[in-house]
Amino acid sequence: xxxxxxxxxxxxxxxxGLGCNNFGQRTDLETSRKVIHRAIDLGVxxxxxxxxxxxxxxxxxxxxxxxxxxxxxxVLATKFSxxxxxxxxxxxxxxxxxxxxxxxxxxxxKTDYIDLYQQHDYDPLTPIEETLRALDDLxxxxxxxxxxxxxxxxxxxxEAEFFARAMNVNRFxxxxxxxxLVMRDIExxxxxxxxxxxxxxxxxxxxxxxxxxxxxxxxxxxxDDTRFxxxxxxxxRYATPRxxxxxxxxxxxxxxxxxxLLELAFSWLASxxxxxxxxxxxxxVEQIEANVKAIGWTLSAEELAEIDGITK
Numbered sequence: 001x002x003x004x005x006x007x008x009x010x011x012x013x014x015x016x017g018l019g020c021n022n023f024g025q026r027t028d029l030e031t032s033r034k035v036i037h038r039a040i041d042l043g044v045x046x047x048x049x050x051x052x053x054x055x056x057x058x059x060x061x062x063x064x065x066x067x068x069x070x071x072x073x074x075v076l077a078t079k080f081s082x083x084x085x086x087x088x089x090x091x092x093x094x095x096x097x098x099x100x101x102x103x104x105x106x107x108x109x110k111t112d113y114i115d116l117y118q119q120h121d122y123d124p125l126t127p128i129e130e131t132l133r134a135l136d137d138l139x140x141x142x143x144x145x146x147x148x149x150x151x152x153x154x155x156x157x158x159e160a161e162f163f164a165r166a167m168n169v170n171r172f173x174x175x176x177x178x179x180x181l182v183m184r185d186i187e188x189x190x191x192x193x194x195x196x197x198x199x200x201x202x203x204x205x206x207x208x209x210x211x212x213x214x215x216x217x218x219x220x221x222x223x224d225d226t227r228f229x230x231x232x233x234x235x236x237r238y239a240t241p242r243x244x245x246x247x248x249x250x251x252x253x254x255x256x257x258x259x260x261l262l263e264l265a266f267s268w269l270a271s272x273x274x275x276x277x278x279x280x281x282x283x284x285v286e287q288i289e290a291n292v293k294a295i296g297w298t299l300s301a302e303e304l305a306e307i308d309g310i311t312k
Contacts, residue, residue, distance in 0.1 A: 001292065006276045007200030009173040011115065011146050013075050015270055016292050017046035019204065019281035022243075024058025027283045033066045038285045040070055046277045048202065050079035051105050051118055057084075064110035073135055077116035078105050079150060081123055093123035095134040102143055117255035118148040118176060122156050129163050136169035147200075148174035168222045172199060174276070179203035181212060181250060181265055181311050182243045191274065200276035203269055207280060209234045211243060212265040218244045249310045259297055262290060267297035268307060269311045283300030 002015035018039045023032040023119040036047075053059035060078060062269060067074070080101040085092040090097065105114065117138065119131065138144040149157065149172045164171035175194055177186050180203065194201050208211055209227050216239060227234055247261070269278045278295065282288040299307070 001045075001293070002270075003045070004276045005200070006116070006146070006202075007194075007197035007274070009146055009200070011173065012044040013200075013277045014044050014265070015297050016044055016286065017048055017202065017277040017279040018044050018048055019051040019279045020049035020059045020063060020235030022059075022283050023049075023062040029065065031283070034285050035282050035288055036063070037070070037280070039288045039292075040073055042288065044078055044288070044292065045073070046075045046077060046202075046279070048059050048077045048117075048204075048279050049106075049125060050082070051084055052079075052082045052120070057104070057108050058106055060108035064108050067110070072110055075115045076109065076111065077118060077148075078109065078114055079118040079120035080105070081120045082225045087301070092126055093119055093131040093134075094126045095130055096136070097150050098131070098134045102138055102218055103145045105199045106143065113143055113145060115145045116148055116174065116176070117144040118150050119152075119172075121151050122149075122153070126154070128160050129148065129167060132160065132167060132169050132171075134293050136167075139170045146170070146173050147174065148172050148199075150176035152177075152190075154193040157190065157197065157199070171197075171282065174200040174202055176202040176204055176279070179269065179272075179275075180204045180206050180208045181268060181307070182208050182238065182246055191272075192262055194274045199274065201271075201274040202277055202279055203275060204279050206269050206278050207262070207265055208238045208243070211247060212239045212261055214247070214251075214261040218248070237287060246311055250307070253310065255307065257303075260294070261273070263294045264307075266291065266294035268304075269302065270295050271299055 003012050004015055006013050049059045076275055083095050135147045147170055160172055179186055179192060250264060251261050254261050269275055280291050
């Protein structure tokens with residue numbers, strides 16, 4: 001397993017991370033236990049969850065139940081700011097809410113500290129300097145080691161950077177955003193900002209909700225046990241004629257070189273600027289094993305240029 005620094009920080013993470021949003025909803029406790037322990041055995045160190053995953057707290061609770069002594073072997077990342085109640089009272093990035101949200105996450109995770117605490121969404125109601133000062137206090141208290149952001153527009157990333165410098169507080173070291181061979185929008189603004197401020201990029205949905213695994217065939221029925229079958233909205237978003245054309249070309253590209261589409265999707269992301277770890281979920285042990293193996297293809301400059309021609 002490759003180990004990389006997360007942006008310009010000293011935090012080291014595995015090049016393949018485990019997205020934990022399935023735990024507590026798509027996978028039961030025992031299946032989650034098998035996936036978690038197998039991932040650690042394979043060298044996966046970055047475990048990424050959020051307080052809202054699995055019905056508000058379910059994913060964190062599973063991790064807290066399963067990790068035990070192995071907590072010390074991983075980089076545990078979670079997130080705050082999305083709604084944790086239906087009445088709008090438990091969400092956002094105010095000092096008041098952050099201080100309660102972190103305690104709730106620590107309790108569910110059964111740990112004394114969070115390695116990477118990420119703001120899940122930008123909060124337009126709270127000044128960024130208030131958020132940064134509160135997060136800096138958590139680092140000083142030892143409850144959080146590093147802080148990151150997710151789903152921020154590029155100009156908000158720059159704003160946070162400048163305020164952190166001016167206030168002399170801990171800055172965001174990472175940004176987590178959607179990025180894949182069929183979703184390259186962040187290359188316009190966000191990726192250049194991440195490069196400028198040396199933020200580690202943690203791409204989520206690297207397989208476009210399964211489209212880039214090759215298991216969906218154009219014109220064929222969607223398999224019953226897949227994400228597209230259970231969430232038609234995802235199918236409508238990703239299985240567009242444009243994306244299906246791209247996937248067919250990428251599949252041919254990979255097969256001609258003796259690789260799978262999964263290997264191409266992971267290895268391409270791993271080669272991109274600022275990418276520290278490719279985060280993907282797994283509902284079975286076989287999936288995490290395949291994800292770990294998928295990052296081993298070193299793409300040549302000529303191959304990368306051909307991929308650009310297909311996907312840009």
